[in-house]
Amino acid sequence: MDQYYYWIQNKAFLIFIILCNLLGTIYGYYWYMGQLKETEWYFTPFVPDSPTATLFLVIALIAIVLNKHFKIVECLAFITLIKYGVWAVVMNIFTFLELGEITGIGVMLCISHAIMAIQALLFFPLFKIEIKHLLMTAVWVFHNDVIDYVYMQYPVYSMLSQYIQHIGYFSFWLTVFCFSLLYLLIKKNITFD
Template sequence: MKGLLDYILNQRSFLIALFLINLFGTIYGYIWYESQLKITDPIFLLFVPDSPTASLFFTIFLGFYIFNKNVPFIEALALITLFKYGIWAVVMNGLTFLEFGSLPWTGYMLVISHAAMAVQGLLYAPYYKIRFRHVTVAAVWTLHNDVIDYVYEQMPVYPAIMEHLKEIGYFTFWLSLLSIAIGYYFARIHRYSV
């Protein structure tokens, strides 16, 4: 089974298709944030569109990986942020569903696409060439982003659950630590496998 999965994940045609899906998904994600970005202070612009930036990291990884190149800092950022924001969006949409009893069709689309983000980041983790230093930089980025989101209140806006901001911030902090721990796990595995 592992051999078949390796074969599929490393097929050039599959990689190109995945690259294009992530590229267009990233572009769509930035467009989705357009209204929020218009009212965002320029100093925070880089840190508001969390999910599209995570998929941008993965798209860059794929672009290099197709040509048998590795970009470890980008790979660490992709692994940690894809998992974090993939799970985060699934949970936030789940909370919205619990609050209102339903989601618009875009909510279900976001659940599926963000779950796929988390999964693809983990599926390709064995092929990353990350070390502890790469994960450390990605960890600083991730925790810094939490500060921007929840101290400076620049987080993605989910109107239905904004009254639970403190709890969401707390959950996000621990989700960040879990995501970083996953990054360190794969860095450790790679360290001892070469």
């Protein structure tokens, strides 16, 4: 455990993680370029969910390296990293089942998105999130769910489009789970102070 405390608070390690996530964020936005070209401008911020989640983490960690805290960004990072990390892993496994085969790109997406969710838990003790930040973050995340599944701006998985109502339902409860988890962690007051 001492090694964990050392690495998680080590600025050189945090800078390395920031750079890795920055590269992943850039790649993620590139991945969405095709869909974004067909998206109305006012929906654009709500389409590339995963790279926006990693962007929140990059901003939060840069602030921590500079001995600052952007608490709302930390909250957004935690919730969206878990939500979209888990969501993408489940969707890719579902895609494997639909296709009847496991694809290399699908495995890469499962691994990279699982890492997103793990990072939320890994860095949580560095965050200074308060209950009030849950409420502000809920506005963004539930609004994003409405944009995704009412206005149909969700990340495109064409082979799963026939299941969109089920995916929207799963996404809603995944959001509830993420907020419940964060609420419990805040109540336990897990920090390095």
